[in-house]
Amino acid sequence: MTKILTKHFDSEPKFHELETYRKLGGYESLKKALGMERAALLAEVKKSNLRGLGGAGFPTGLKWETVPSEDKVPGPRFVVVNADESEPGCYKDRILLTRAPHQLIEGLLIASYVIGAKDSFIFIRGEYQNQYDILEKALAEADQAGLLGAVKIHLMRGAGAYISGLDTALLETMEGKKAWPRQPPPFPTVAGLMAKPTVVNNVETLSMLPFIVREGGEAFAKIGGPKSGGTVVFSISGSVERPGLYEFPMGVKLRDVLLACGGPLPGRKLKGVIPGGTSMPPLMEKDLDIQLDFDSVRAAGTFLGAGGMIVLDDTMDAVEIAHNIERFLTHESCGQCTPCREGSNWSERILHRLLDGKGEAADIDNLSRVGENITGKVICALGDTVGMVLKGYIGRYPEDFKKRVKSNG
């Protein structure tokens, strides 16, 4: 089975060191890229069907294409690595940074070349201090070996907010402001960091670039499905025998993933599989044979997101799960817009009441209604998920909710 990012993880414990990385062909792609035309490189990325692996799944080549050329908009432009992984269920970036920092750095340097960035940034969540140290070391190694070239790579830490992981909120955080998402247009590629053209890409996305440069975009595309190229790295947890990182080609069947990680746990019945982090509603038993790529999962009523897969079994209660997620969203709501700020808090309180045994039948209908009122009417995706989570769990597990209602008499 083809693996791209985690290919050497089992066999090479020192893959994070420059010497080992180079021994296995590391930084050859960078050398090749620097000898190519930037437009040619962009064409390869487009051909590859590489989709954003931080959650949104936006075609990377298309995103890069919207950066205005230097003659149209002279001045600096930036590439920012989004290493602010905070979606519950996701830990792939943590492990990719720990085991393969040079893979990311090489990808970042390739991207910086194509975009024309002289300053690039790695924005890493404050809670990944170990990974920050590893990156610092790897950057020093790369710098010493003369690999950074004309690009200055800046490390910057976040301060504990999940919303900082959203691209425009990330830029606000970097600029020393509250992490309040912006409302495009203009999009970051046109006016991003300090109003300059900025490409924000996830750790995993950029890490794919060395392979794409080496083997070509078409080869990458072939590994995956029709519109999602290459592989995807799942961070798997929950009711599984072997939690951990699993890399599969885009389009792998859910059934095969569960087989590989041993889910659900023996003796338990599958309740659902959250495919991409808790903001995404679960796939159900009937979805076991769907292909895990952005478009197929979308068609099945949820999102592939950042591949944070949580396997749920019948010992777990949907109301508790929904409450846990709404509590997370309430804590992490930035507060900028009223529907999300008030709606997440209200939903959490109603769910809490249901858990406390003080729920009424009207509460369940009300939760659905409130969810509908929030989704689509907020500034950013966090607000959207406040409603989608309510709809998703009430719709899929109505019995769990009905059980919580006070019986009359």
Add this chain to the structure above:
Amino acid sequence: MGKIVKYKLNGVEREAPEGQLVIEAAKDAGVEIPHYCYHPALGNPGNCRMCIVDVAGAPKPQVSCRTGVREGMDVKSDTDAVKRAQASALELHLVNHPLDCPVCDQSGECGLQDYYMKIGQYQSEVREDKEHKDKRIVAGPHVMLDQERCILCTRCTRFVDNVTKTHELGIFGMGHTERIDVTPGMTLDNAYSGNVVDICPVGALTDRDFRYKVRVWYLDKTDSICPGCSRGCNISVHANTARPWHNDGKRVARLKPRMNMDVNGYWMCDDGRYGFTNLDADRLGKVLRLSPVKTELSWVDMASEIAPLLGEGLAVVASGMLSNEDWAAYKSLFADKLNVTQHYFSSEPDQVGVEDELLRRKDKVPNLKGAEALGLKSGSFDELAKNLASGKIRTLYVIERDLTKIWGDKAAGLLAKAGVSILQGPNKYALGDSFTYRLPATAYVEEEGHFTNFEGKIGAYKKALSPIGDARPDWDIFALLGKALAAGRKREVAA
């Protein structure tokens, strides 16, 4: 202004400059779209999500304060679906909002009440205790803050950050712990603090001066001009005559700015906003001869008694408080008919103050330009003091000016040096009992007229209240005296 494009609003073909915000284009077309956070002078953060409209072809409803008009756009703001979306945004504003209406000054002019009655009218589904925050915070000398009522529209923080650039308010916390508060270590005491009360759509920021005084639905509103300085900010006088036992019996309840992009934009300063105490205190209402014995006179009798005293040795003290109509009658009487050479109406020393880049002007009177336009010139008050001291002044005619503010302790002595003295004006002032004659004049709220501001722009003010007692406008009193003079001369000629 971009090129004009055609678009549809609620099924009607309209035109608007390309890129104009849909909410503004709708307003121009007479269609009001509900909103809180948007304000033409403070920007469009799009955080309240009330101004949602349906744009044909867009994947989801758009906020009209952040959407620009495009050629061929098809916008709907009045469909059932849009109204439901607006109502659901409103519901989420109200989920944690305290039901303070019975004790909240904003009642009757509250954005939440208004939209609830217009597009809400639903049954509340809240069965939880609401979030508790700080209330009754004294934010500054003029403003009270109630965090529970705040809907976090950010208008007030944008005002202190972008207009006054004084940064006394901020939003602190994250998500549902967010609060509007006074910046630690600061007080909301900039010279324009009262404006945050105007822009706050709800009762979170309220006027301390107006607190609990009178319900807004008892107020009559009259267009007027602030007489506080030569800017001539357009204002609205809010008067309470319906419930005279409220507001401690005062008639004028509050002043609010009126938008005028050529003069004051949307704002007015605190000095002007709160400086109307003289309208309901220390007022004159009777025509009186005070010396030798206090005697009430009729206007006609007073005029024929005073007219002969106006001649040689007459010095007139006035100010930029006079309207254009007053100045015209003043010139006709004092300059043309009486050939008075001693005019004293300069704003120095007592009617000058702080000037700033926003609105405040140095001259703290509205209409020195009115005198200038008629060619009238003022001497200095030092000169008048000298003339009084040397006994040169036979008659001193003072129109709406407090002499103690000019000459301090010396004022009483100097006044006594005049042979005869006449005080005309709305207020008695410190020396009001020491004049020979005292004539009640209307304050600007009790008459109509015009002020010309420092840039030569003429502003009109309308009559908000009835005069007190026998008070008349200044120009009317001058005209009366003019008539009495003419009649007197006729008698002289006849004799």
Add this chain to the structure above:
Amino acid sequence: MTPDAALAVKNAFTPEQEAALVAWTKKYPYTNLGLIEALRAVQDWHRKVEPAAAARVAEIFGMPFNHVWGVATFFPTFTRWKTGEKRVGICHGLTCYLAGSSKMEKCLEKTLGVPKKTATPDGKLSWEPMECIGACEQGPALQVNDRLVGKATEESISKLKDMK
């Protein structure tokens, strides 16, 4: 500002700390990009961020104080309460919750002897629940001062006091 308050701002930091803050204004291509890191440094030194310290940071960065205080009160890393020298975090994100984080929270409270978000009397330790820290395969996950420790168990929690 009162004279006392102004003095508190002036003396919020030692000369070395002032130099470190100034260095953050120069670290990145634009001054304001260094603000979050500067506030992180303040949290490291004082184990909280108070108005006087934030006001001094605002002065150093040339920003209005209400802006900096807004940032200081927004991000969960910056606290108004003084954390322990070892700031312990236990994740209660979905997977960790399903793996029993609530039970481990009670264990933390019992072992450390303080409720959440309160430092021990000797100032050495404090604990608080955290949203997902990205260690779902080791749940319920435990971290100390932004470094992942591993799975929270009665054993790993009892070892916290002995950490250097």
